[in-house]
Amino acid sequence: MNSETLRILDSIARDRNIDREVLIRDLEQAMISAARKHFNMLDAEEFGCRMDPVTGEITIWRNIEPDDEGGEARREFIPMEALGRIPAQTAKQVMIQRFREDERSSLLEEFSKRQGEIVTGTAHRYEGGALVVQVDRAEGFMPRSEQIPGEQFHPGDRVRCLILDVRESGSQVKIVLSRSHPDFIRRLFEAEVPEVAERVIEIKAMAREAGFRTKLAVSSIDSKVDPVGACVGVRGSRIRNIVDELGGEKIDIVRWNESSQILIGNALKPAEVEEVSLCFELGRGTVIVREDQLSLAIGRRGQNVRLAARLTGWDLDILTPSEFASSLETLEQTARPIEGVTEEMLDRMGALGMISVFDVEEVGVGVLEAELGMSAELARTVVGTCGEKAKIVAEQQQKEKEEAERRRLEEEAAGAALLGTGLETDADSQVETDEQADAAAAAILGEFPPEPLPSQDAVPGLAEAAEASAGGEEAEESAAGGEEAEASAGGEEAEASAGGEEVEAVDVTEEQAGEGEDDAEPLKTEEQPASE
Secondary structure: OHHHHHHHHHHHHHHOOOOHHHHHHHHHHHHHHHHHHHHOOOOHHHEEEEEOOOOOOEEEEEEEOOOOOOOOOEEEEOOHHHOOHHHHHHHHHHHHHHHHHHHHHHHHHHHHHOOOOEEEEEEEEEEOOEEEEEEOOEEEEEOHHHOOOOOOOOOOOEEEEEEEEEEEEOOEEEEEEEOOOHHHHHHHHHHHOHHHHOOOEEEEEEEEEOOOEEEEEEEEOOOOOOHHHHHHOHHHHHHHHHHHHOOOOEEEEEEOOOOHHHHHHHHOOOOOEEEEEEEOOOOEEEEEEOHHHHHHHHOHHHHHHHHHHHHHOOEEEEEOHHHHHHHHHHHHHHHOOOOOOOHHHHHHHHHOOOOOHHHHHHHHHHHHHHHHOOOHHHHHHHHHHHHHHHHHHHHHHHHHHHHHHHHHHHHHHHHHHHHHHHHHHHHHHHHHHHHHHHHHHHHHHOOOOOOOOOOOOOOHHHHHHHHHHOOOOOOOOOOOOOOOOOEEEOOEEEOOOOOOOOOOOOOOOHHHHHOOOOOOOOOOOOOOOOOO
């Protein structure tokens, strides 16, 4: 039994990554708890236990203190068979509890060292939106906020993620995983691009909107290594693997530059930038792009300029040349009439990145005094005048915005109306097409539809024949069309109506029915004497 106990301890130590000596100490404490339970004692120092790590022999004893008569302290050994069932159950519970505590401590120590690394696990289930992933011998969870939007996993799927945080929560170790953190992209580049792992290429800055787009600024310490080309790989082989792992997320790799103006121009790619004006006091950059590059620089829902601002650390405003010139003109017209403002001061304002009355109002009096050399009174006058003008310009911009919104709504309403008319026309044409298709199908099957009867207006002679047959007498025609019709008029028998005359039926062909009133010939009737 002793060898079996040692074998089990070795297996637990190997599977749960726990030191064997720690397990032996836990087992000894469990046996001491069992002895206390057996003798119903509370003092833990009264009992002792030792397990031989080689043979597995367990020895339990009780420390007996000397009595008042001057006896010596001694140990009383307790056979394990004398402990009974209840102390054995107590030892089992204590052993299980201590083993779990040791395992929790081992997990906390192991995964704390791996924090920030990429691991591969297996998806198990979703709990309240969080994905539970089995990572090695532990379970990690990925909150909804750390998942890529729109990404779904099924039980058994392989999940590659970043260990974001490891913390102890009660009796459990919580391992927080992430796929939306920017460091996940960084670790993927380190795994796919050896130059990044070797620090030859450095990722200087990164901005990411998980599931949509990521921007990277890279630089190289070796002039012979192109940082952008090395990250992309031959025919995009390296970057393609990363994009596939991210489910098609777009990645823009730009070249890092210490100059903020050049970096902003690179960050806004693929748009072409004409000029960049920086205001260090406000931390704002004004970017001038051509009219045809405006939408490309802003991006879909402002995504491109938003990521560029986060990548560079500057607040970016995108303007066209006409808007930039109009803003400068408004500032000049506002500040020039003020007494004491010189041309040099206006040029200095533009050089400092103050290109609008809003910028002057925002920087305040202190900057104008320190940078432009204005007096305190002149600076307050300039700021006050620009503030008043800024209110007027803001109202004008708001009106223009409302007008543009109104025109957009009208255009959408007109488009919807045209679309509805088009749908009705399409429905009518569809009905006609269906009727033509039915007629064609009937002709192929030999089921010819009945020919339409000619109208009285189309065939002139037909009207006279109808009037002749309706002269006050009632006639019956046979289905054969060639049989005689009998009619009674004043008790006399006649073969034809209208004065005892017999009118032969007239066959009207399709050609005659289709002709107009001018081209159609009148119908001819033959009169025969009535038979007596």
